[in-house]
Amino acid sequence: MSALDSLYQQIILEQSKARTGADLPNDQLAGEHLPAGTGQCHQLNPVCGDEITLRVETSGDAGARTISGIHWAGDGCSISMASASILSELVVGLGAGEVQIMIDSFREVMRSRGKLQADEEVLGDAAALSGVSKFPARVKCAMLAWVAAEDALRQTA
Amino acid sequence: MLLTSADHVHTGPLTDVEVRRIRNDFPILGQEVNGNTLVYLDSGATSQKPVSVLEAEQEFYEQRNSAVHRGAHTLAVAATDVFEDARATVAAFIGAAENELVWTANATAGLNLIAYSFGNASVGEVAPEARQFAVGPGDEVLVTEMEHHANLIPWQELCRRTGATLKFIPIMDDGQLDMEAAAAAFTARTRVFSFTHVSNVTGVINPVVELARMAHDVGAMVVLDACQSAPHLGLDVKALDVDFAVFSGHKMLAPTGIGAVYGRAELLDAMPPFLTGGSMITTVTMDRAGYLPSPQRFEAGTQAISQAAAFAAAVNYLSETGMDRIHAWEAALGQRMVAGLEAIPGIRVLGPSAGTARAGLAAFEVDGVHAHDVGQFLDAAGVAVRVGHHCAQPLHRRLGLSASTRASAYLYNTTEEVDAFLAAVAGVRPYFGITGA
Numbered sequence: 001m002s003a004l005d006s007l008y009q010q011i012i013l014e015q016s017k018a019r020t021g022a023d024l025p026n027d028q029l030a031g032e033h034l035p036a037g038t039g040q041c042h043q044l045n046p047v048c049g050d051e052i053t054l055r056v057e058t059s060g061d062a063g064a065r066t067i068s069g070i071h072w073a074g075d076g077c078s079i080s081m082a083s084a085s086i087l088s089e090l091v092v093g094l095g096a097g098e099v100q101i102m103i104d105s106f107r108e109v110m111r112s113r114g115k116l117q118a119d120e121e122v123l124g125d126a127a128a129l130s131g132v133s134k135f136p137a138r139v140k141c142a143m144l145a146w147v148a149a150e151d152a153l154r155q156t157a
Numbered sequence: 158m159l160l161t162s163a164d165h166v167h168t169g170p171l172t173d174v175e176v177r178r179i180r181n182d183f184p185i186l187g188q189e190v191n192g193n194t195l196v197y198l199d200s201g202a203t204s205q206k207p208v209s210v211l212e213a214e215q216e217f218y219e220q221r222n223s224a225v226h227r228g229a230h231t232l233a234v235a236a237t238d239v240f241e242d243a244r245a246t247v248a249a250f251i252g253a254a255e256n257e258l259v260w261t262a263n264a265t266a267g268l269n270l271i272a273y274s275f276g277n278a279s280v281g282e283v284a285p286e287a288r289q290f291a292v293g294p295g296d297e298v299l300v301t302e303m304e305h306h307a308n309l310i311p312w313q314e315l316c317r318r319t320g321a322t323l324k325f326i327p328i329m330d331d332g333q334l335d336m337e338a339a340a341a342a343f344t345a346r347t348r349v350f351s352f353t354h355v356s357n358v359t360g361v362i363n364p365v366v367e368l369a370r371m372a373h374d375v376g377a378m379v380v381l382d383a384c385q386s387a388p389h390l391g392l393d394v395k396a397l398d399v400d401f402a403v404f405s406g407h408k409m410l411a412p413t414g415i416g417a418v419y420g421r422a423e424l425l426d427a428m429p430p431f432l433t434g435g436s437m438i439t440t441v442t443m444d445r446a447g448y449l450p451s452p453q454r455f456e457a458g459t460q461a462i463s464q465a466a467a468f469a470a471a472v473n474y475l476s477e478t479g480m481d482r483i484h485a486w487e488a489a490l491g492q493r494m495v496a497g498l499e500a501i502p503g504i505r506v507l508g509p510s511a512g513t514a515r516a517g518l519a520a521f522e523v524d525g526v527h528a529h530d531v532g533q534f535l536d537a538a539g540v541a542v543r544v545g546h547h548c549a550q551p552l553h554r555r556l557g558l559s560a561s562t563r564a565s566a567y568l569y570n571t572t573e574e575v576d577a578f579l580a581a582v583a584g585v586r587p588y589f590g591i592t593g594a
Contacts, residue, residue, distance in 0.1 A: 003191070004537040008530075013590055048529050048545045049559040075559060077529035078589065141529065 006131035007138070008078065011086075015125070016078035021088025024073040029053050037065065039155025041148040045140050050076030052084055054148035058096060058156045065096040065156060070149070077141050079132055084145035086125045096153055102126075103150050110139045170485035171478070171568065179478065180569050182207040193539025196574045201357055201518050201565030202543050203407045204388065206471075210410055213470035217463040225462055226436055226453070240462050243469035244452070250472040251383075251402065252393035253419045259455040260465060263416035264384040265307040267403030268351070270418055270431045270455060271380055272311035275349065277429040279319045286427040290378065294320035296348040299377070301326045301334055301363075302555055303356045306548040308382040312351060321348070328555060332359030332508035339371065347377040354386035358549050358563065359508025360491060360515035362386075365397045373398070378424075384408060388567070389487055389516060391480035394419050406464065410471035415464035418455070425451030432457040475568075483568045487517030490566040490575055494519040497579035503586050503593070507556055518565035520547065523582070525591035528560040534588055535562075538581040 031040035031053070040055040052074030058065040070088040074081065091099045106126055109118045114134035118127035132142040171179070180186050183205045188195050197205060217239060223232035225240045241255070248258035261267040278290035292298060298312045302325050316323045324347075326339045343350070350372035355362050369379045381402040383392060388409035394402050401424070406415040420428070430437060430448055434457035439447035448454045475483065496511035498504045503524040509515045523531050532544035543563040546553045553559060564578055586592070 002537070004534065007533065008589070017590075049550075050529070051559075077527035079529075135533070138529070138533070 003131075003134065007135060009128045009131065011125060011128045012078060012082040015082035015085040018085050019081055020085040021070045021072050022074065022081075022084070024053060024055055024071040026073065028055075029073060031055070034155075037156050039152035041151035041155075043144050043148040043151075045076070045080075045144060048077065048141070050074075050080045050141055050144055052076070052080070052144050052148050054084070054145055054152055056149060056152040056156060058153075062157070067091050067094055067096065067099060067153075072145065072148075074145070076144065077138075079129070079138050079141040080144045083126070083129055083142045086129070087145045087149060090124050090126060091149070096156065099153060100150070103146050106146055107143065109133055110142055169482065170489050171482050173571065176486070176569065176571055179207075180571075182209070182474075183569050184208065186569060190539040190541070191537050196538075196540040196577050198564040198566060198570065198574070198578055199541045199543050200388075200408070200567035200570075201385065201547075201563060203413070204410050204567055205569065206410055206412065206467075207474050209474055210412070210467045210470045214412060214463045214467040217466045222463070224459060236462060239466045240460070243465040246469040247417060247465075247472050248419075250392075250476060251387065251404075251419060252395050254422060256451050257419055257422050257425065259418040259420065259425065259452040260460050261403070261416045261418055261455075262414055262461070263405040263407065264382065264403040265405075267416055267418040268307050268380070268382065269311045271351075271401055271403070271420075272315045273431040274428045274455075275378075276315050276318050277431065279315075279321075284427075284429070287429050289424075290428055292316075292319050292321040292348045295346060296321040297324050297344065297346045298322070298349045298351070299324050299326065299342055299347050299372075300350075301352045302328045303332065303334065303359065303361065303549065303552050304351075304353055305357055305382065305384070306550070307384075308351055308353060308380075309551070312349070322346075326352075328359075328361075328552070330556075331510070331513075332356065332361045332556070334361070334363055334368075336364075336367075339368065343371050343375045343377065345375055347372065347375050349380065350377045351380035351382065353382040353384070355389070355516045356508065356549075356552070357385045357518075358520045358547050358552050358561065360518045360520075361508055362390075362514060362516060365399065369398045385516065388475075389480075390484050400424055406468040406471065410474055411468040412464045415461045415468050417468075420451065422451065425454070428454075430454050430457070434458050436460075478568060486568060487566050487570075488514070490570055490572065491515055491517035491519060493572060493575045494564055494566070494578070497575065498582065501579070501583050503591065504582065507558075507561055517567070518563060520561045520563040521582075522558055522561055523585050526585055526589045528562045530589060531562040531582075531585050534585050535578070535581050538577075538584075540564075540578050540581050542578075 037058045042053045054072040057069035059068040109116045118130045120127040221235040223236040225237040245255045275290045278287040372379045379399045381399040383402045383404040387404035402419040407413040437457045505522045507520045528544040
């Protein structure tokens with residue numbers, strides 16, 4: 001597989017078009033009057049203009065929250081959009097602690113400059129994004145949704 | 158080998174043979190990228206450097222390195238000669254006198270120098286001769302909608318500090334400046350008009366003489382961002398009749414870290430300094446300081462001396478090649494790019510369409526594929542282009558985009574490279590599974 005093909009795996013091209021979870025209404029981008037257990041974060045990569053507003057909804061008691069929904073609105077390259085889509089498919093139904101572990105693991109792989117291959121057991125389809133870590137200029141694209149999710153999740157605690 | 162000006166027998170664009178010979182002067186162009194021969198089409202961001210420029214910088218450090226304008230020893234004199242000869246060379250390249258050219262780090266630093274100096278003339282105790290630069294509440298600073306952020310944000314900040322109002326002349330759908338709106342935009346309140354000569358996104362070449370006249374008719378200072386024109390068009394700042402102009406060395410074969418501000422001599426000598434400190438003063442007491450005339454007035458601290466020497470080597474290279482011929486060559490490459498892009502399904506070129514005069518660059522949108530992905534795909538084919546908003550967010554927003562892909566040519570690019578670029582672009586949408594026009 002060429003380096004380019006390892007970056008743009010079929011699942012990434014498909015997910016960049018599928019955009020699972022990209023249903024946050026325009027009138028809710030400001031994130032005002034969020035109910036308890038819901039967090040929202042806007043992230044922008046000023047270098048390329050990639051942008052996402054991502055909402056995390058949780059249920060359950062404080063300390064044992066479960067992700068009940070991910071909704072986002074964004075615009076950007078195929079890597080950033082696919083990453084947001086995959087994240088949305090992966091985390092619904094998981095506990096907040098488990099999601100934080102995934103985010104940490106994903107960040108470690110992305111920052112590895114191609115040295116680490118993601119563990120599919122932990123990261124599921126997001127493992128397909130491992131190839132991004134060989135392209136330092138694209139790591140922020142892949143991380144955009146995950147950074148937003150981490151911040152939004154923190155607000156739900 | 159370069160021709161001296163006396164040897165100039167050719168007119169019209171460079172020939173293929175000449176461009177191949179020019180390429181031999183640029184060592185970096187021979188390398189492979191991702192298994193393909195490098196096709197460097199990002200000179201609008203920064204140009205590559207010929208051997209003569211690299212040697213000028215090395216020669217300075219090996220044989221003449223010293224501080225300038227101080228010290229009586231032999232090296233200090235030699236270094237000062239190199240530094241000031243370089244100034245004379247670069248000044249002559251744009252039709253200016255030596256004392257009208259101030260070294261800066263780059264065009265961004267130059268625009269900030271002008272805006273901050275105007276700001277210093279606007280607040281506190283201001284010398285009578287400096288009041289012509291003052292702006293305040295009720296005054297207007299005018300720019301255009303196609304500006305690079307470097308020619309927008311310094312003016313936003315100047316207006317914020319002084320209470321002046323920032324206005325802009327809009328562009329039309331094809332990227333050209335709306336000249337009807339321009340005619341209406343100049344009023345008795347317009348104090349400063351700062352605009353780009355050539356758009357770094359659309360390749361539009363603005364009618365500088367006409368715009369400068371409109372600005373002068375209402376008594377405004379005229380500042381020209383020549384960052385994208387000085388490398389490619391033969392500039393004569395006197396004929397253009399601008400009061401100030403800025404450009405960057407690194408976009409015109411020189412190293413990074415050196416650029417220049419041109420200002421009419423009587424203006425530079427009247428303008429308050431921006432950066433203050435050593436090397437720019439006459440008498441200093443514990444209370445205050447007197448300032449040298451231009452250009453030293455604006456060159457506080459140790460300057461980029463070796464870069465200045467290399468900048469002179471760069472403009473000599475350009476002059477000896479012939480700016481008219483370089484421009485004609487690039488214009489032909491630009492037309493080839495635009496016409497070729499327009500023939501590829503799903504590609505929209507920003508700015509004037511093929512057949513209309515424009516600089517040797519083309520920014521474009523690929524329907525269904527983000528610019529970042531386009532750039533990644535082209536890089537895999539060895540083609541280096543710029544992706545993103547190119548420091549012109551308002552312009553992109555006006556054209557309904559957040560990002561685009563830009564190919565920009567220079568004197569060392571060949572028609573074969575343009576064709577290789579076009580062939581690679583044609584492969585983008587199929588690779589990403591996008592179909593239809």
